Amino acid sequence: MKTLILRTASNYLLPVLLLFSIFILLRGHYLPGGGFVGGLIAAIAFVLHSFANGLKNTKDLLKIHPGFLMPAGLAVSFLSGMSPVLFADMPFMTGLWMHGHVPVLGSIGSALFFDVGVYLVVVGVTLTIIFTITESA
Amino acid sequence: MLTAILLGFLFAVFLIFAGKFFKGKFSVLASLIPLGLFIYFCRFIPEIGSGRVIRETYEWVPSFGVDLSFTLDGLSLLFSLMITGIGFLVFAYTSSYLKGHEYLDRFYGYLAAFMGAMLGLVLSDNMISLFTFWELTSISSFFLIGFNNTSEASRKSALTALGITGIGGLFLLLAALVLGNIAGTYSIAEMLSMKDAIAGHEYYLLAVIFIFIAAFTKSAQFPFHFWLPGAMKAPTPVSTYLHSATMVKAGIYLLMRMTPVLGGEEIWNTTLIIVGAVTMVYSAVHTLFRTDLKGILAYSTISALGILVFLIGMGTKDTFLAAAVFIIVHALYKATLFLVTGIIDHETGTRDATALSGLRKVLMPVAIAGFLAAISSAGIPPSIGFLGKELTYEGTLHSEVFNIILVVAIVLTKILLLYAGFVAGISPFKGKLPERFQKIHMPSVAMWLPPLLLATLGMALGIFPALVQDNIIKPVVTALGENSEEIHLALWHGFNTVFILSLVTIVVGTVMYFVIKPSEKLENFIAKFHAASPKTILEGFNRLFVTFSAYWTKIFQNGYLRNYVSTIIVFLVVLVGYTMIGNTTLDLDYASLSNLSVYEIVATVILILGVFYTVFTGSRLAAVAAMGVVGLAICLIFVFYSAPDLAMTQFSIDTLTVILFVLVLYKLPRYLKLSDYKMRIKDGIISCAFGVIIAILALEVLSEPVHNEIGDFYAKNAYIMAHGKNVVNVILVDFRGADTMIEISVLAIAAIGVFGLLKLRLKSSDRIK
Numbered sequence: 062m063k064t065l066i067l068r069t070a071s072n073y074l075l076p077v078l079l080l081f082s083i084f085i086l087l088r089g090h091y092l093p094g095g096g097f098v099g100g101l102i103a104a105i106a107f108v109l110h111s112f113a114n115g116l117k118n119t120k121d122l123l124k125i126h127p128g129f130l131m132p133a134g135l136a137v138s139f140l141s142g143m144s145p146v147l148f149a150d151m152p153f154m155t156g157l158w159m160h161g162h163v164p165v166l167g168s169i170g171s172a173l174f175f176d177v178g179v180y181l182v183v184v185g186v187t188l189t190i191i192f193t194i195t196e197s198a
Numbered sequence: 199m200l201t202a203i204l205l206g207f208l209f210a211v212f213l214i215f216a217g218k219f220f221k222g223k224f225s226v227l228a229s230l231i232p233l234g235l236f237i238y239f240c241r242f243i244p245e246i247g248s249g250r251v252i253r254e255t256y257e258w259v260p261s262f263g264v265d266l267s268f269t270l271d272g273l274s275l276l277f278s279l280m281i282t283g284i285g286f287l288v289f290a291y292t293s294s295y296l297k298g299h300e301y302l303d304r305f306y307g308y309l310a311a312f313m314g315a316m317l318g319l320v321l322s323d324n325m326i327s328l329f330t331f332w333e334l335t336s337i338s339s340f341f342l343i344g345f346n347n348t349s350e351a352s353r354k355s356a357l358t359a360l361g362i363t364g365i366g367g368l369f370l371l372l373a374a375l376v377l378g379n380i381a382g383t384y385s386i387a388e389m390l391s392m393k394d395a396i397a398g399h400e401y402y403l404l405a406v407i408f409i410f411i412a413a414f415t416k417s418a419q420f421p422f423h424f425w426l427p428g429a430m431k432a433p434t435p436v437s438t439y440l441h442s443a444t445m446v447k448a449g450i451y452l453l454m455r456m457t458p459v460l461g462g463e464e465i466w467n468t469t470l471i472i473v474g475a476v477t478m479v480y481s482a483v484h485t486l487f488r489t490d491l492k493g494i495l496a497y498s499t500i501s502a503l504g505i506l507v508f509l510i511g512m513g514t515k516d517t518f519l520a521a522a523v524f525i526i527v528h529a530l531y532k533a534t535l536f537l538v539t540g541i542i543d544h545e546t547g548t549r550d551a552t553a554l555s556g557l558r559k560v561l562m563p564v565a566i567a568g569f570l571a572a573i574s575s576a577g578i579p580p581s582i583g584f585l586g587k588e589l590t591y592e593g594t595l596h597s598e599v600f601n602i603i604l605v606v607a608i609v610l611t612k613i614l615l616l617y618a619g620f621v622a623g624i625s626p627f628k629g630k631l632p633e634r635f636q637k638i639h640m641p642s643v644a645m646w647l648p649p650l651l652l653a654t655l656g657m658a659l660g661i662f663p664a665l666v667q668d669n670i671i672k673p674v675v676t677a678l679g680e681n682s683e684e685i686h687l688a689l690w691h692g693f694n695t696v697f698i699l700s701l702v703t704i705v706v707g708t709v710m711y712f713v714i715k716p717s718e719k720l721e722n723f724i725a726k727f728h729a730a731s732p733k734t735i736l737e738g739f740n741r742l743f744v745t746f747s748a749y750w751t752k753i754f755q756n757g758y759l760r761n762y763v764s765t766i767i768v769f770l771v772v773l774v775g776y777t778m779i780g781n782t783t784l785d786l787d788y789a790s791l792s793n794l795s796v797y798e799i800v801a802t803v804i805l806i807l808g809v810f811y812t813v814f815t816g817s818r819l820a821a822v823a824a825m826g827v828v829g830l831a832i833c834l835i836f837v838f839y840s841a842p843d844l845a846m847t848q849f850s851i852d853t854l855t856v857i858l859f860v861l862v863l864y865k866l867p868r869y870l871k872l873s874d875y876k877m878r879i880k881d882g883i884i885s886c887a888f889g890v891i892i893a894i895l896a897l898e899v900l901s902e903p904v905h906n907e908i909g910d911f912y913a914k915n916a917y918i919m920a921h922g923k924n925v926v927n928v929i930l931v932d933f934r935g936a937d938t939m940i941e942i943s944v945l946a947i948a949a950i951g952v953f954g955l956l957k958l959r960l961k962s963s964d965r966i967k
Binding site for chain 2: 085089090091092093094095096097098101102104105108128131132134135138139142153156158170172175176178179182183185186187189190191193194195196197
């Protein structure tokens with residue numbers, strides 16, 4: 062599927078789609094969206110890029126193997142869940158919130174970081190599975 | 199106390215990093231850990247002796263009533279001192295016994311972890327933490343028995359031991375749950391005050407049976423005894439430490455600990471007396487037919503454990519006192535004999551009782567240790583063994599049930615144990631030194647001093663029983679719920695029935711020793727009964743179990759995805775269908791349903807068309823695309839019913855599924871009809887049945903009264919408590935965040951699985967055949 066149109070378009074679509082996925086991730090707290098969908102969209106963006114430019118180029122673009130995103134994401138989620146235990150002496154997964162209102166994001170709390178972790182894990186899992194299958198196909 | 203228990207585990211972890219240091223000539227330093235702990239526990243002796251009980255509690259899982267609560271009373275103290283004291287000597291002994299061994303650090307790690315687990319076991323007050331430590335001892339014992347992991351016999355023995363004691367451990371958990379249910383607490387100290395309520399409860403019998411199974415498997419009582427002789431495959435320090443002095447006594451400890459809670463009832467006493475008596479006689483007789491020194495010691499250990507169970511079973515103050523003393527006696531002389539055997543094995547390379555003789559000429563201090571231990575084992579004055587035997591006889595003579603039989607049984611056992619002790623402790627050293635053992639030299643001090651120390655201690659305590667009487671023995675009897683005020687230990691009890699029995703024992707035993715010699719012939723004789731032994735029977739069960747599970751796996755785990763899917767669906771259909779028969783009202787209020795809109799009709803029609811196209815198309819690519827259409831139509835329906843989150847996710851997933859299918863398309867064989875006409879009809883029927891069941895289920899849910907408490911709670915509190923307006927997302931990341939945490943872990947595991955399966959191309963020679 063190495064058509065010129067798709068290749069050109071994918072170069073522009075990748076950043077746009079990634080931006081969109083982050084948007085979906087961040088708005089999840091108030092409107093439909095969240096880490097899971099956001100992660101899937103980001104994964105689709107990379108898959109689209111690999112369809113147009115070949116897997117090797119996408120991998121070069123990513124620099125690291127997507128598998129590394131899984132432990133990173135799990136760590137972020139787990140730490141955000143542990144933060145109330147460590148800092149506030151409250152049970153695991155208690156929501157901690159910063160005072161004040163941040164533009165665009167609303168209020169920032171440990172739940173946001175948890176969602177970021179979910180996002181990373183989903184991107185890592187999806188890309189690992191799809192890349193592995195592509196390589197062996 | 200928590201630190202004391204954890205120290206062993208911490209040291210084991212520390213060894214992972216500092217293993218090299220402890221492998222070399224500094225290995226003897228490892229023994230400082232148990233020595234330090236021994237001193238720590240010694241400091242409690244005066245306090246416990248004055249009748250105090252020390253308790254410490256740390257919260258662990260308070261919501262389930264599971265705490266790390268520790269009690270140090272007389273019973274715990276006695277065991278703690280044995281664990282750390284003998285532990286110290288064994289650690290030191292090992293540094294020389296396994297000198298230069300490739301995995302010495304590993305060995306110390308297992309040993310230290312075992313010590314920690316064992317301390318935890320005897321100090322725990324909470325049944326659940328007791329169970330945890332109990333299992334940890336089984337697991338560390340598994341590694342220690344299988345330490346020579348290149349030998350198949352070692353591995354098999356380790357598995358047998360783990361199997362037997364592990365099953366026992368599960369029964370201990372059951373017992374803990376039953377008792378926790380009856381008493382409303384897992385704390386043994388709190389159960390003490392509820393003794394009558396527990397004894398009168400309908401589940402009392404159940405709790406007792408579970409405790410018995412746990413204790414009998416751990417302490418190698420008949421018919422679960424056979425794992426212990428097998429466990430002798432372990433290096434000798436392990437046999438000394440785990441399989442004579444400490445771990446096997448865990449079952450005894452459990453019985454003693456539970457005596458004030460469960461004891462005093464007829465079922466408790468009678469069972470213990472019978473099992474203990476059968477075990478002690480059965481295995482004492484077995485010692486006659488062994489030629490391997492460790493085999494003789496293993497059977498005499500089982501017999502000694504039988505005596506302890508028997509004494510606990512009689513349940514009087516006299517027998518508790520006898521049990522307390524006999525625990526010390528046995529730990530001292532049996533550990534000595536094992537260590538002596540280890541030295542002999544180490545120096546001569548054999549443990550065959552028929553081949554060894556005259557070693558006193560080359561191993562004098564070891565010979566002294568062996569002799570003293572044999573004296574104590576035989577119960578000849580002035581050893582503490584004599585004291586233990588006198589007390590045992592006295593307790594048995596005052597027994598209220600089957601008096602004569604029990605006295606005969608215990609005297610017979612003691613005679614045979616005397617024989618076993620002499621064979622292991624004296625035989626190898628007397629007589630002429632064979633040619634081939636001439637060049638043997640003394641082992642290092644770290645090896646011969648520990649047995650000598652233990653043996654001397656056995657003598658010293660016999661001559662001065664006051665050393666342990668007030669501070670150690672009395673608190674043990676108190677912990678068993680008896681008044682210990684009037685206890686007075688002395689070697690000389692006067693010329694009475696007990697003394698006559700003692701005399702008979704010593705004379706008959708000594709005569710037997712000179713008449714019967716261990717020989718191949720006797721060993722072969724007992725081998726004839728192998729087919730009827732509990733070991734063979736249980737192994738038969740084991741094989742049956744393996745065959746059954748192989749058959750089971752062949753049916754359900756056959757590797758065909760389509761069979762897995764249909765198995766799951768058929769199972770679900772049958773289960774749900776069965777439940778719904780008779781419970782289905784089919785009473786649907788049509789007025790409550792919302793009207794169909796044009797959009798919904800269109801989406802549904804597309805969906806149905808997509809399904810039919812998927813099923814009947816001749817091209818795989820078309821089928822995949824049609825599946826995608828089905829998915830998207832479902833997305834649309836989600837959107838109509840205002841579930842945008844669900845629709846978005848479903849949409850992304852469907853896109854990725856189609857991509858995945860397209861990727862593997864090239865790899866698949868040409869699109870052939872894999873299934874014949876009949877199979878397709880069968881699959882069709884299964885699918886339709888599943889669809890119908892789900893449809894009925896959905897309609898039934900509608901006719902149920904609506905419970906909205908949970909939904910209302912989330913809707914109300916999403917913004918107040920979690921600062922979010924999207925309730926779905928708030929549930930995912932906040933209210934049920936722990937679930938999500940586990941789900942993403944599962945996702946990651948699945949991805950690793952896919953990666954591993956596809957990337958790891960094993961060479962055909964590496965595959966498991």
